[in-house]
Amino acid sequence: MKALIIEDETAAARNLKAILREVEPELEVAATLESVVESIEWLRTNERPDLIFMDIHLADGASFRIFDAVEVSSPVVFTTAYDRYALEAFRVNSIDYLLKPVNAADVGRALAKLRRLTGSQRAEYGSRVGRMVAAQREGGAFLVHVRDRIIPLRPDQIAFCYTADERVWAYGFDGVPYPMDKTLEALQSLLPEADFFRANRQFIVARRAVRDIAVWFGSRLSLALQVETPERIVIPKARVPEFKAWLTAAWPQ
Template sequence: MNAVIIEDETAAVGSLKAILSQNTMMPVEVVAELESIEESVTYFHNYPQPDIIFMDIHLADGSAFKIFEQVEIAAPVIFTTAYDEYALQAFQVSSIDYLLKPITLISLERALGKLRLFSPEERLAHIRRTNDTIQGRHVIKSLLIMLTDKFYPLQVEDILYFYTMNEKVTAYTSDGKLHPVDRTLDALGDQLDEKHFFRANRQFIISRKAIKDIDLWFGSRLSVNLTLPIPERIIISKTKTPVFKKWILMEE
């Protein structure tokens, strides 16, 4: 069975390949390792589809679901993620399997075993459902914020940035208030309008309208300054810098 791995972390690729080589469910040969949306789209436009795709949901240049918007995926997909099922609820259907990082041999063989039981017709149905589910995603316009004894709606357009620390996510709004958000940054990254919000790093999602200016930083990185105080400096990695530059120039 031929496989393509779509993953932007070198260590994660190495770990997955090592576990694939240990599995006894079926022989798997990795024919391509892709790091980004752009690289993946180019690959699928020029090479045959594999028998299986292992796809990390969050890549350096954005959500991996963007791949489905630019090219037809005609192979079963097993998603990989560092977060639990809650982060995938909006995208999961019964036929889609996923692997939680760090991936174990047991979870991998379970996923491959499920795939092996599929008939050709079931595999085709799986592919169609995967594409339909992802194409059916919607952008959220508001969040329901929970306090101790009440709920209240928060309009996404009023949020200047999201920040996470100690597994808690907080939304900072233009009126200077802080709002606890019961979602991970990864989940938010898949639900926010990517024209207006950018996943800067593991700690921040920032709004375009909150950006004051940008400093060149060490190691070909960028430091983003906002129009309001921030808990720590926002650093854009060397890998994400070209993606951020394209985003900042994008028309709203």
């Protein structure tokens, strides 16, 4: 049996490999990968492993992005530090999930479950996670981390998106910032154009979040939203006509 480990914490990966040697001495670890990008490339160019141990949150984003880029046909065991009660979707769509710090009993249980499955059942588990991620995407929801939970965030819950210091947040109408694993450009392509506008390099705003519009210096516009923003939202002069057309498109004729 060959296993792939996708884990960006060196100590956690080392611990998991040691446990695998203990509970399944004949198992071979094909590779240990640390990022979404590295994992996508490996899965595209290597033979399918019998099992994948996958951390949910990697250094360059959520591991769900792997399923967007490449078909993952191997059964998956998620390893995570997040609360077990938030992981029902992963429990039913994967072989198992292991809460960190991983121990031998949990790994043994996951491997025993894998051994009990027929070939067709293993293939079914291998595709379930991808379908779950696709369903989230097609449904217009984003999977986001909130403290010790993973929740879906729908576009109609987003007041604006904001980027600073190479990080991106989606702010809800409740004023809560949700960390996103996508760039502002990627979010712009995924959010409905009729409902969201790219105001400038740092902001995407929701139509129904706009409370007030003021003329700003240099023929620019300044937006005030229903919720507080980290800084003033200014629409450049060149984008003002497009913004006005977007805003008025939804007004009754």
